Amino acid sequence: YGRVNYVLAKRLELLERVGRLQKTLEAGEDAGATCELAHHFHVYHVRPRWETFLAKCAQDQNKSIETISKEFPFHEFFDDAPKPLFPGKSYEEDMEVAQSCYRYIDHIFEELEEFRAFELLRSGLDRSKYLLVKEAKIIAMTCTHAALKRSELVQMGFKYDNILMEESAQILEIETFIPLLLQNPQDGRSRLKRWIMIGDHHQLPPVVKNMAFQKYCNMEQSLFTRMVRLGVPYVELDAQGRARPSICNLYRWRYLALGDLGHVTRLPEYRAANAGLRYDFQLINVDDFNGAGETEPSPYFYQVSTYVFSLLHNTPFCKDEKSSDNSSRTGSHGRECRPLTDFPSCFISCFINILTSLFYLH
Structure with a gap:
């Protein structure tokens, strides 16, 4: 639940900033108590002040530099910013500073709106599921975990577009196939758009302890190896950069044309002895x-x-x-x-x- 604790701590930090903004504007009550109150404060107090500021700047036909500094409503909130807040060199530069300040304030309320669901979800399990389905951009799991939790992930409405598999040559065929089916079809078709497999079929195959399944059923052949043998186009890396050439010669014969990257022959840590x-x-x-x-x-x-x-x-x-x-x-x-x-x-x-x-x- 480390991610949940991080979100809860971030929520309190943002609410504290909203409370400070509410004190500087002297408007609203307890705006920093909950995300819902912060949303109301943003709609009824912060946004109207910003729109009034833009209207007054638009009415200034001469585009006076003093107008921006005079009418800007959030001076006290940015007291800790470098001074002066508005350099006063040009109208466009000062307007850009004002807009960047409001973007900062607006971003606070956008993040709080994303965290608003945590005030309704009370248990850590529900909060972690919400993060997984709604907020997570990159999710890491093993193929075994995907197989064990498949029904739960499908029931949660888990969705994804891309899959990246590491060490694909060491995964059983069925364990490789299950992660492709962790979501319900959309409009009768799978949402999956891209499937990237990384592996080395010259290294160890998947571990199958039953000798009958391993030898007679060829179960130790991974789906990655099967695709390579069937002639599916793939990108092959033909140079290594993790071992000195003398050590690489031990297994260089296993590959068609395995070369060395330049740094293994150039850098002293590869050339000097241990x-x-x-x-x-x-x-x-x-x-x-x-x-x-x-x-x-x-x-x-x-x-x-x-x-x-x-x-x-x-x-x-x-x-x-x-x-x-x-x-x-x-x-x-x-x-x-x-x-x-x-x-x-x-x-x-x-x-x-x-x-x-x-x-x-x-």
Whole structure:
């Protein structure tokens, strides 16, 4: 309910401005109490004063500069604005300042009109649904969530025109199809105008644990992969910019013609070596230990070990300054990748064990 709390806080802030405007005009009563009272105050007190101001300016045949400053009704409300409010250099410039001031006031009441429904909807669930259907411009959700909430979204009158799917090659066909049906047809036709799919069908397919469905039913083929195989026109990116060329050579063969962007061969953080690591990449063979093969004390322990090893060798995960030493690679921004859910707990546990070992050694 973070969005609901933001709207409620914004509503109180705008009502406070309306209350201050009401005090400067000395008109109306408790205009800043509710959105409805603010609307009445705008219609019966603010707008008539502005229309009177425009009428008096139109009656001035000489277009005197003093007329704008003299007849402007909201001087006290803009007391905190830079002085002078009207420079007095030209009639057109002063009129533009007056119009911009009224646009600011008018925008306050426009926003309050949008938030007016929150005074009628009392529960957080109803308010969040109202935001989702009426106010939200961009809505992010997973395909699984769309499948679980489809009936509820359709019942709410949820409408959209465009869909953007990330990692489309890792989504099951049915999970890809369900988000296209989250709204009722309009005039017998779907409102959907644009469907954009982003993915890489050369990477991992969707996860299907049942081997029969995976192999014999070909269920691990995504709709994205099916469209590519059927010859649907698509845009292919033929250059990468996230790995140094020597590392990219490990998977370059998987693509038809994968090149490198210029910055991976030009920038020092891609050209210099990592501190504490002799090669760009290393493959470590682990023989069977006691006939059990590779073991680990806790899940994902090897990722934590790699991180701690890099940390102890002064790999700059959290540095912001640039290093003059070519033997280490530092970026201008600190980055930390956490692809695993229980990474923090594993890291804390491992770090405590290291500190304990160092304590006993000393």
